[in-house]
Amino acid sequence: MRKFVLAPLCALVTVSVAACSPSGPDQANPELAPRGTQMTKVKPTKQDLTTKLSIAGKVEMNPTFGLVAPADGEVRYFDVPTPNGTPTRPIRVATVWKGQTPNYVEAPAGSTFSGRLVDDKATVKAGMPIASAKHVGYAIVGDIDGQQAYKINGALTDVTVQIKNGPGPFPCTVLGTIAALPSGTIPEKPPVTPDNKDGEKKDQPQQPQQPQQPQQQPSSSTGLRIVCTAPADVQMINGATASIEVTTGKSAQALVVPVEAVAGQQGKGKVDVIAQDGSRRTTDVTLGLTDGKVIEVKSGLTGDEELAVPGPNLPEGQQQGGDQSKPTGP
Numbered sequence: 001m002r003k004f005v006l007a008p009l010c011a012l013v014t015v016s017v018a019a020c021s022p023s024g025p026d027q028a029n030p031e032l033a034p035r036g037t038q039m040t041k042v043k044p045t046k047q048d049l050t051t052k053l054s055i056a057g058k059v060e061m062n063p064t065f066g067l068v069a070p071a072d073g074e075v076r077y078f079d080v081p082t083p084n085g086t087p088t089r090p091i092r093v094a095t096v097w098k099g100q101t102p103n104y105v106e107a108p109a110g111s112t113f114s115g116r117l118v119d120d121k122a123t124v125k126a127g128m129p130i131a132s133a134k135h136v137g138y139a140i141v142g143d144i145d146g147q148q149a150y151k152i153n154g155a156l157t158d159v160t161v162q163i164k165n166g167p168g169p170f171p172c173t174v175l176g177t178i179a180a181l182p183s184g185t186i187p188e189k190p191p192v193t194p195d196n197k198d199g200e201k202k203d204q205p206q207q208p209q210q211p212q213q214p215q216q217q218p219s220s221s222t223g224l225r226i227v228c229t230a231p232a233d234v235q236m237i238n239g240a241t242a243s244i245e246v247t248t249g250k251s252a253q254a255l256v257v258p259v260e261a262v263a264g265q266q267g268k269g270k271v272d273v274i275a276q277d278g279s280r281r282t283t284d285v286t287l288g289l290t291d292g293k294v295i296e297v298k299s300g301l302t303g304d305e306e307l308a309v310p311g312p313n314l315p316e317g318q319q320q321g322g323d324q325s326k327p328t329g330p
Contacts, residue, residue: 041274041306042258049254049296051289053151055226055244057142059163059236064114064219065176065227066129067105073098075105075130077120079189080113082216086136087112093131096124107133108175114219115184129177132184132219135229138236140172142226142244149178149224151248158247159228163240172228172244184219249289255303256294262287263311271301272308282312 069075073096080093090106093113097103107113115132124130140161144152156178162168226244230236262269262285269287272280285300 040309042261042309043306044255044257044297044301044303046253046255046303047294049249049251049256049289049291049294050247051249051291053148053246053248055142055144055148055246057140057161057226057242057244059138059238059240059242060141061138061238062134062136063139063141063227064132064134064181064222065111066117066179066181066222067093067107067131067133068177068179069096069124069126069128069130070103070105071096071098071101071126073103073124075118075120075122075124077116077131079187083112086110093133096130105131107131110137111135111175112216114216115186117182117184127177129179129181132181133176134219135175135227137229138238139175139227139229140242140244142242144178144224144226146224152226152246153178155246155248156226159226160245160247161228161230161242162245163236163242166237166240166242167230167234168242169245170230170234172230174226174228176227178224178226180224181219181222183221186216186218251289251296254288254296255298255301256296257301257307258309259290259293259295261307261309261311262295262297263313270312271297272312274306274308280308280312 075094075096077094078092080091083091087107087109089109091111091113092104092106094105094116095102096105111133113131114134117129117131118124156174159172159174160169161172162170226246228244257271261271264270264285264287267287269285270282271285273283274280283300283305286298288296288298290296
């Protein structure tokens with residue numbers, strides 16, 4: 001008897017559920033999130049934002065670095081003698097003349113001149129490597145690629161290093177430029193003979209030549225890399241691996257939103273602003289720095305809006321250069 005009662009009841013429940021289901025396909029509202037989308041709301045906030053870039057490096061002895069032209073002009077080199085020891089003062093290696101104004105190029109104390117990178121009397125541009133120098137002692141060297149170079153160029157005043165299983169983190173002072181360097185050249189000096197010595201007569205017997213200093217070796221070419229020195233009290237071991245962290249940007253009290261709320265390209269993007277009735281309005285914004293969690297909004301928002309997370313989906317035509325759904329800072 002119990003089976004006859006349950007069977008019609010189950011059939012009745014089945015019919016009722018089917019009657020409540022829509023008979024046609026779902027009609028999606030373009031202003032509302034698709035059914036099943038987990039959506040949250042966020043409001044922009046303000047915070048200090050710092051962006052950093054990590055580079056793999058290692059400890060090296062006597063690395064080469066480049067010295068750049070301080071101004072546009074014509075370069076004239078000095079004949080730099082081979083030092084008898086580690087220089088304790090800067091060494092002047094060249095002058096870049098801009099009109100009648102000299103702009104001197106010096107190898108810093110603790111380094112030696114190791115090559116000319118362009119011809120004497122060549123016309124050079126400001127920031128162009130024109131000479132190479134060799135740091136005497138330990139330094140941290142990290143190889144970089146072209147994309148990293150444009151991010152960190154001009155942002156080398158705040159560099160921190162951590163040696164793996166060793167000292168750190170500690171501040172690291174950058175030497176020279178990060179630009180790739182061609183092979184250096186050091187012109188040979190003419191041999192000294194009795195015929196070209198001032199004040200010496202030709203008929204005098206030739207004096208025994210004094211032992212000459214070993215010929216200085218010019219620098220080899222290098223790729224894009226960063227070279228920096230640690231404080232004097234940091235113990236170094238040649239070849240030890242290290243992590244170099246470069247601060248590439250800082251913004252005080254920046255207006256930021258989660259990166260998931262933004263879609264678009266670097267420098268510009270779009271967000272979905274939620275209205276009081278729950279509808280969404282896609283708004284253009286100008287983007288700035290990002291630390292991977294939040295991103296700076298330079299313009300397009302006042303800070304009082306509520307934004308949808310995740311952000312808008314852009315049409316294929318606006319997805320230039322691959323996946324741009326997660327913008328990155330400079």
